[in-house]
Amino acid sequence: MGLPIYLDHAATTPVEGRVAALMSECLTAAGGHGNPSSEHLYGRAARARVEQARAQAAALIGCRPADLVWTSGATESNNLAILGGVRGAAGARRGHVVTARSEHKSVLDACGALEREGFRISYLLPDPQGLIDAEAVRAALREDTLLVSIMHANNETGVLQDIAAIAAVCHERDVCLHVDAAQSVGKVPVDVAALGADLLGFTAHKLYGPKGIGALYVSGARRATLQPLLHGGGQERGLRAGTLPVHQIAGFGLACELAGAMLPSEGRRLSELGERLWRGLADLDGTLLNGHRTRRVPGVLNVSFAGVEGESLLAGLTELAVSSGSACNSDTDEPSYVLRALGRDAQLAQSSLRFSLGRSTQVQDIDIAVSAVRREVHRLRAAAP
Numbered sequence: 298m299g300l301p302i303y304l305d306h307a308a309t310t311p312v313e314g315r316v317a318a319l320m321s322e323c324l325t326a327a328g329g330h331g332n333p334s335s336e337h338l339y340g341r342a343a344r345a346r347v348e349q350a351r352a353q354a355a356a357l358i359g360c361r362p363a364d365l366v367w368t369s370g371a372t373e374s375n376n377l378a379i380l381g382g383v384r385g386a387a388g389a390r391r392g393h394v395v396t397a398r399s400e401h402k403s404v405l406d407a408c409g410a411l412e413r414e415g416f417r418i419s420y421l422l423p424d425p426q427g428l429i430d431a432e433a434v435r436a437a438l439r440e441d442t443l444l445v446s447i448m449h450a451n452n453e454t455g456v457l458q459d460i461a462a463i464a465a466v467c468h469e470r471d472v473c474l475h476v477d478a479a480q481s482v483g484k485v486p487v488d489v490a491a492l493g494a495d496l497l498g499f500t501a502h503k504l505y506g507p508k509g510i511g512a513l514y515v516s517g518a519r520r521a522t523l524q525p526l527l528h529g530g531g532q533e534r535g536l537r538a539g540t541l542p543v544h545q546i547a548g549f550g551l552a553c554e555l556a557g558a559m560l561p562s563e564g565r566r567l568s569e570l571g572e573r574l575w576r577g578l579a580d581l582d583g584t585l586l587n588g589h590r591t592r593r594v595p596g597v598l599n600v601s602f603a604g605v606e607g608e609s610l611l612a613g614l615t616e617l618a619v620s621s622g623s624a625c626n627s628d629t630d631e632p633s634y635v636l637r638a639l640g641r642d643a644q645l646a647q648s649s650l651r652f653s654l655g656r657s658t659q660v661q662d663i664d665i666a667v668s669a670v671r672r673e674v675h676r677l678r679a680a681a682p
């Protein structure tokens with residue numbers, strides 16, 4: 298048997314060939330290996346690469362290039378937005394932050410760090426469909442709320458939040474809204490103005506670019522109060538010190554341009570493939586879709602199979618590379634806290650698989666996945682006492 302079929306694109310995507318070629322070129326003397334902070338020819342060439350990429354990344358989310366700060370990925374973007382945004386706005390005071398139980402660990406753990414510094418955090422519970430009601434955000438706001446952090450698309454379920462509605466509530470009270478958009482940028486149209494986000498982070502390796510590079514959009518109005526996490530050479534207008542990794546940035550920029558160009562057709566194609574996968578599984582007894590049926594990123598499907606242990610299911614599915622819950626938590630045996638937040642009991646949360654389709658996924662892959670999952674579910678149920 299050959300390599301397993303890769304249905305784990307929400308964990309990471311393979312680097313697109315053209316992106317890898319550009320990155321290699323940037324590592325050569327002729328291709329921009331200089332330090333973009335240097336004034337000689339090599340430095341200027343590197344700087345041109347960086348600024349071209351900034352324009353490409355900005356175009357994908359509808360912002361001005363000057364409003365993007367390079368980071369090492371969405372984890373850093375989330376930390377910079379939450380720690381830097383809240384500490385900068387609070388000054389010597391303390392205050393309050395609103396987020397949700399179903400956020401990515403990098404958001405929850407950054408909020409935990411703020412809690413240890415004396416800030417108060419409200420953790421909203423999503424509804425059983427995985428949605429955060431804008432009215433629940435409104436009810437959680439306090440006089441001293443400094444930041445609301447709600448993700449656009451969830452990494453485990455693919456559920457898309459109504460960010461524009463949440464932004465309207467935040468802006469009535471002049472509260473800063475941070476959006477973790479790592480799972481939505483490049484997969485669904487994202488426009489920072491239409492969403493109303495003040496801070497919005499994303500990352501290259503979820504859109505066919507390299508690992509270790511991301512960006513944070515910072516609206517003009519919030520720039521003055523954002524406090525940097527890294528201090529040093531003053532790069533990125535003082536918001537993120539450190540020599541810019543030109544090859545990573547150039548690869549990210551091109552990946553953004555390609556993702557934007559492919560988005561309409563890939564979105565349609567992945568929606569159809571996702572539907573085909575769900576139709577193939579839905580009639581199995583005890584099969585439940587986790588998260589809202591339609592408000593989701595195309596091609597991400599999280600399914601619970603009642604009475605079947607997710608890990609045993611994975612072990613039998615040798616022809617597939619899929620994930621049980623979130624890759625970030627797979628080294629623990631804990632059931633997914635995201636599915637628990639949707640009200641799934643521990644057993645159902647532990648009986649789930651996340652399928653995330655991508656550019657390489659073909660119709661025949663879906664058909665193989667459907668028959669493999671059906672076979673394993675039947676086999677495990679037959680073997681159960």
Ligand SMILES: *Cc1c(COP(=O)(O)O)cnc(C)c1O
Nearest residue numbers: 370371372401452477479480500
């Ligand atoms: C992958 C992911 C992150 C972390 O991104 P890195 O670039 O790996 O640091 C954060 N949030 C969400 C929703 C993600 O899917």
